Amino acid sequence: MITNVEITGVGSYTVDESTKKYVLKKIGSLERLAPRHARKSMHADVKLAEVNRDKGNKYEVEVILTVPDRRLTAKDSTMNILAAIDIVEAKLASQLRKYKQETVPHVGRRKLLDRFKRSYAREQ
Known part of the structure; x- marks a missing residue:
């Protein structure tokens, strides 16, 4: 769980406990x-x-996720606030996968390792 999650209601919108729990989850x-x-x-x-x-009326959700060396943002508006949270979560998940693939050297390069194993097997 991300421990530092700041939830704020913009304008006249007040955030209730069930919505806070859903966002944290x-x-x-x-x-x-x-x-x-x-x-x-x-x-x-x-x-x-x-x-x-x-x-x-529509509900608008904006999430700014701060990771080392980057800020990932996602924004959506729908008729239901819980649906907007789900959509934003899916957008951020795809952005995090791309971030992980760029920063961790061994993720997403499976073909390179397979080629190395094949060439090593041929030498023996």
């Missing part, structure tokens, strides 16, 4: 996708807002 579980070196220093800023539009 969803955003906190993103830690398992991060590389090990980034887990201790990760923190998330979650901003929840209710936006009055001409076709009805």
Whole structure:
């Protein structure tokens, strides 16, 4: 679980306890996708807002996830705040996978290791 999660309601929106628990569960579980070196220093800023539009009320969720050397952001607005949290969590998960692939040298290079094993087997 990401320990540093700041949840704020923007404007007149007040965050209730059930929404806080849901955000902590969803955003906190993103830690398992991060590389090990980034887990201790990760923190998330979650901003929840209710936006009055001409076709009805919408909820807007913005999450800024800070990892070493980078800031990952995702933003979405839907009719249901829980659905917006789910969508933002999926966006951040894909961004974290890309970040892990770029920073950890052995992730995503399986073909390179297979070629090395084949060439070593031929030499013997």
